[in-house]
Amino acid sequence: MKPMITVHQLSKSFRLPQPAPEGPFRGLRTLMSRQYTEKEAVRGVSFSIASGEFVGYIGPNGAGKSTTIKMLSGILHPTAGEVQIDGLNPHRDRRRVARRLGVLFGQRTQLWWDLPVRDSYDILAAMYGIETDRKDARITELADLLQLGEFMDTPVRKLSLGQRMRADLAAALLHDPDVLFLDEPTIGLDVVAKRSIREYLHSINVELGKTVLLTTHDMDDIEQLCSRVIVINRGTIGFDGTIDELRRRIGLPTLIRVTYRQTPVLSSTGLASYDDSSLRVTEIDGHTVTAECNREAISAMDALRLLEQYGEIEDVHMEEPHFEDVIHNLY
Numbered sequence: 001m002k003p004m005i006t007v008h009q010l011s012k013s014f015r016l017p018q019p020a021p022e023g024p025f026r027g028l029r030t031l032m033s034r035q036y037t038e039k040e041a042v043r044g045v046s047f048s049i050a051s052g053e054f055v056g057y058i059g060p061n062g063a064g065k066s067t068t069i070k071m072l073s074g075i076l077h078p079t080a081g082e083v084q085i086d087g088l089n090p091h092r093d094r095r096r097v098a099r100r101l102g103v104l105f106g107q108r109t110q111l112w113w114d115l116p117v118r119d120s121y122d123i124l125a126a127m128y129g130i131e132t133d134r135k136d137a138r139i140t141e142l143a144d145l146l147q148l149g150e151f152m153d154t155p156v157r158k159l160s161l162g163q164r165m166r167a168d169l170a171a172a173l174l175h176d177p178d179v180l181f182l183d184e185p186t187i188g189l190d191v192v193a194k195r196s197i198r199e200y201l202h203s204i205n206v207e208l209g210k211t212v213l214l215t216t217h218d219m220d221d222i223e224q225l226c227s228r229v230i231v232i233n234r235g236t237i238g239f240d241g242t243i244d245e246l247r248r249r250i251g252l253p254t255l256i257r258v259t260y261r262q263t264p265v266l267s268s269t270g271l272a273s274y275d276d277s278s279l280r281v282t283e284i285d286g287h288t289v290t291a292e293c294n295r296e297a298i299s300a301m302d303a304l305r306l307l308e309q310y311g312e313i314e315d316v317h318m319e320e321p322h323f324e325d326v327i328h329n330l331y
């Protein structure tokens with residue numbers, strides 16, 4: 001599939017005034033200083049995203065996510081490297097790229113706070129040069145998809161956070177862009193609103209075929225929505241692949257909890273015989289034994305066969321490592 005977004009050796013450095021020595025008016029003296037330090041926020045980042053992909057762009061605070069997104073959308077000039085959105089350069093072709101891009105910042109709205117939602121769409125449509133007929137059809141379509149009907153005539157400041165996010169999502173989609181940059185679209189939402197936003201995002205990708213780049217600290221968003229994840233840390237890409245590949249790479253163990261019909265013939269001295277890298281018993285509680293299984297080294301079936309030697313198994317429970325824990329290990 002042809003690439004929709006191409007990023008090649010992208011870098012961004014910020015020049016910061018060097019802090020003045022301790023003393024009175026330190027802040028002011030720092031501002032006046034002619035000495036600078038360079039902060040390399042993004043360092044030689046390269047990736048390519050195909051049309052129709054849904055990609056998570058994640059990393060700890062200060063990793064360089066927003067700086068990358070700002071360069072991708074033409075807001076910031078890179079210090080080095082190149083970006084192409086469907087073959088266009090966001091800095092040289094800013095207007096044309098803006099028509100191809102929809103951007104949602106969960107932390108701040110692009111709607112007019114005191115105006116009814118509908119009026120914000122009118123203003124945005126005028127800014128994008130969308131004709132009245134097309135605009136009306138588009139708003140009807142989006143109101144239907146995102147269920148905006150009940151608050152279309154309500155001022156933005158009176159919306160709940162979940163409603164506001166849906167209204168903002170419609171604003172990002174109004175000009176029918178091919179690519180969406182979503183920055184924390186579920187931030188602050190309760191579980192019900194989160195679920196509905198995730199469903200909308202899924203259908204925007206699957207039904208409308210939009211290419212989506214999602215930045216979030218919510219690992220459930222990533223796990224439920226993204227086919228691929230790119231991890232940035234201290235300005236460089238640490239991982240680019242599927243969620244399964246990421247799990248395998250981090251190699252956190254699967255937990256197997258086995259309940260035997262009788263007390264298993266497994267004493268604390270017996271633990272040692274399991275204690276290799278593939279299967280390690282971590283707890284014995286009455287009839288129940290918990291073991292950590294390294295799925296790279298041993299299959300779940302073989303692990304169970306091993307555990308079967310110690311009694312007749314009544315029940316088995318398996319727990320994959322939480323994605324949040326996987327990511328914690330990566331950061």
Ligand SMILES: Nc1ncnc2c1ncn2[C@@H]1O[C@H](COP(=O)(O)OP(=O)(O)OP(=O)(O)O)[C@@H](O)[C@H]1O
Nearest residue numbers: 014016039041059060061062063064065066067068
């Ligand atoms: N305009 C700026 N001037 C100076 N430094 C900046 C500027 N913008 C970002 N930085 C620095 O660049 C680094 C990357 O910041 P960025 O906002 O891209 O991180 P992030 O991954 O989006 O973080 P978060 O998850 O906290 O939003 C940080 O150290 C930040 O302080």
